[in-house]
Amino acid sequence: MILPPGRRAPDFSLNSTPDQKVSLSEFLGRSVILAFYPADWSPVCGDQMALYNEVLPEFKRLGGELLGISVDGIWCHLAFGKDRKLRFPLLTDFEPKGAVAQAYGVYAPESGTTGRALFVIDPKGIIHWSYLSPVGVNPGADGILAALESIH
């Protein structure tokens, strides 16, 4: 089950580039948005990560740092991020596969991917809001913005 608000967000350390790791604990003191999504290269215009790329200034204005997470490998992430001109890190939950998604209760074993899930974590590292979307539905950004606003 998806981790609910009030729980401490499990720490992790995942690659954002072949030689760089990003840890959740680096962000203590700031709000973090974790966007788990099933796969790079989703073939639709309404692509969730492309939308978040456009909303990024608003996330930042509200003090939120955005991290995208899927089980895709790092080279796949790099190609995808470059193609879509994404201005936020994509983390690879690749080895052991889906371990972070499992810790957050959002792994989808039937497809072998992470589910489509959102977490807003407060500056103390506590989950402030979480949401699991049906896998085919792009959950948009309104829930994230409302959650960020309600932290302060």
Added chain:
Amino acid sequence: MAKLTLPVGDRDHAQGPASALVTLVEYGDYECPHCGAAYPVVKKLQEQMGRNLRFIFRNFPLSSMHPHAEHAAEAAEAAAAQHKFWEMHDWIFEHQETIEDPDLLDGGKSLGLDVGKLTKDIQSQSFLSRVMEDFQSGVRSGVNGTPTFFINGVRHERGPSYEELHAGLLAAAGKGESRPPYSPQTRSW
């Protein structure tokens, strides 16, 4: 159920009367092929429903995916300042493959716009804040891609085909209690 957070008002570009039975709001991107496909669908709905339908277009440019979308949106807003929003809106969707800045200016010229003013408005991004205001209102309303439609302020959850939009509009029209029921057979509009 996602709702329109910025109500339809004087700031909007509207076709059809404020007293229409149903109001359809589109959040669209001028370079998005799905919005291009929805353009004739909306025209057909307007033709079919006449004065029972009010249509409003708001900007939702996904700029990193569609590099020309934002300037196109600004050009349409600049045309609005010259009282030709819908002419420019239509021109852009009808020339969606070629909407670089010089093309937008050519389009404006063909519509009889003051091209000097249009050039200045595009170059100095006079209407960027207006476009971003539309965009933010969409994000807050749960717009997750383009096109997204709202019917009487509630997000249309089904597809952007004529059949699905028409069904959604008819259902919303049927719910209006203080107004006479809408009948698709009525041809007196």
